[in-house]
Amino acid sequence: MVTQITSFGRSGLYDWMMQRISAVVLSLYTVFIIGYLLLHPDLTFDQWSALFETTWMRIFSLMMLLSIGMHSWIGLWSISTDYIKPTGIRFFFQALCGLLMFVYIVWGIQVLWGL
Amino acid sequence: MLVSIYRYNPEVDDAPYMKDYQIDLPEGKDLMVLDVLNLLKAQDPTISYRRSCREGVCGSDGMNMSGKNGLACITTVSEAAKNGKLVLRPLPGLPVIRDLVVDMGQFYKQYEKIRPFLINDTPAPAIERLQSPEEREKLDGLYECILCACCSTACPSFWWNPDKFIGPSGLLQAYRFLADSRDTATQERLGDLDDPFSVFRCHGIMNCVNVCPKGLNPTKAIGNIRSMLLQRAT
Numbered sequence: 457m458v459t460q461i462t463s464f465g466r467s468g469l470y471d472w473m474m475q476r477i478s479a480v481v482l483s484l485y486t487v488f489i490i491g492y493l494l495l496h497p498d499l500t501f502d503q504w505s506a507l508f509e510t511t512w513m514r515i516f517s518l519m520m521l522l523s524i525g526m527h528s529w530i531g532l533w534s535i536s537t538d539y540i541k542p543t544g545i546r547f548f549f550q551a552l553c554g555l556l557m558f559v560y561i562v563w564g565i566q567v568l569w570g571l
Numbered sequence: 572m573l574v575s576i577y578r579y580n581p582e583v584d585d586a587p588y589m590k591d592y593q594i595d596l597p598e599g600k601d602l603m604v605l606d607v608l609n610l611l612k613a614q615d616p617t618i619s620y621r622r623s624c625r626e627g628v629c630g631s632d633g634m635n636m637s638g639k640n641g642l643a644c645i646t647t648v649s650e651a652a653k654n655g656k657l658v659l660r661p662l663p664g665l666p667v668i669r670d671l672v673v674d675m676g677q678f679y680k681q682y683e684k685i686r687p688f689l690i691n692d693t694p695a696p697a698i699e700r701l702q703s704p705e706e707r708e709k710l711d712g713l714y715e716c717i718l719c720a721c722c723s724t725a726c727p728s729f730w731w732n733p734d735k736f737i738g739p740s741g742l743l744q745a746y747r748f749l750a751d752s753r754d755t756a757t758q759e760r761l762g763d764l765d766d767p768f769s770v771f772r773c774h775g776i777m778n779c780v781n782v783c784p785k786g787l788n789p790t791k792a793i794g795n796i797r798s799m800l801l802q803r804a805t
Contacts, residue, residue: 460766460768463767466766467768467796468766468769468771469765469768469771469800470768471767472797537732537768538728538731538732
């Protein structure tokens with residue numbers, strides 16, 4: 457068994473499952489947003505902000521944001537372990553990705569919830 | 572016909588190079604790539620390659636023929652040549668010992684990891700451990716692997732992490748023992764595989780299925796291992 461400590465869930469099975477679950481959430485969100493935009497060709501700001509005011513949309517958007525964070529972390533971790541062989545540079549890259557994802561999630565919550 | 576062969580003799584050459592050979596092939600016959608190599612060996616005895624059974628059973632002559640891995644003894648020249656030219660290279664991703672001969676050490680190490688033998692703690696019966704025809708059927712498409720390494724050396728995940736990722740060949744064999752009704756070490760075997768590299772480095776691109784000279788499906792076996800791991804953990 458190969459040991460490591462920097463992957464998302466520290467288990468291949470967990471990472472694999474989360475990658476798939478987050479992919480489903482992201483596809484549902486994408487389909488929903490595209491569908492909404494197609495159904496509302498003359499979309500106004502009021503309609504758009506009313507949509508994001510609703511509780512279910514906030515839950516859905518937060519799920520999407522967390523899924524992006526997870527999905528990209530697992531993906532970039534895989535890529536970094538494939539292509540970046542020197543440990544120091546790989547650790548720095550992974551730490552940078554982790555920080556970026558955290559920033560994006562917090563920033564995204566601020567934007568979407570108008571905090 | 573023009574045949575371009577990867578040449579490297581570490582005792583003489585500073586770096587590997589491609590050498591072109593011109594050869595007249597007999598009319599009306601589609602030779603196997605191994606036959607062509609044998610003819611060339613008569614021309615230039617320094618060309619090195621492995622071969623043994625010459626009928627796709629031993630798995631010795633795995634090599635990269637015009638960009639695709641396969642066994643030279645069961646691949647015809649018409650299948651392997653592109654634009655009238657045959658390009659022969661060693662299996663990618665493994666250290667080259669000389670010309671088309673590669674060091675399979677890393678490949679065997681991964682094979683060894685999956686413990687490729689039956690483990691059974693129960694007392695041995697007087698004659699043999701019986702299997703029903705249905706139980707035996709589960710091993711079809713798994714036991715036929717001849718360890719030629721064509722699949723694992725066609726897999727980018729194995730190229731990048733040959734020390735951590737078991738590779739398609741090893742995983743096909745791992746599933747062969749996980750699926751065997753006579754084996755009692757299923758839980759330990761699954762435990763050994765449950766990390767981010769051994770199984771989960773497979774991203775399902777199916778290069779292994781594309782090149783397997785025996786027509787096996789390692790990607791499917793890997794999918795079955797994943798399902799078993801998931802069942803065990805949920």
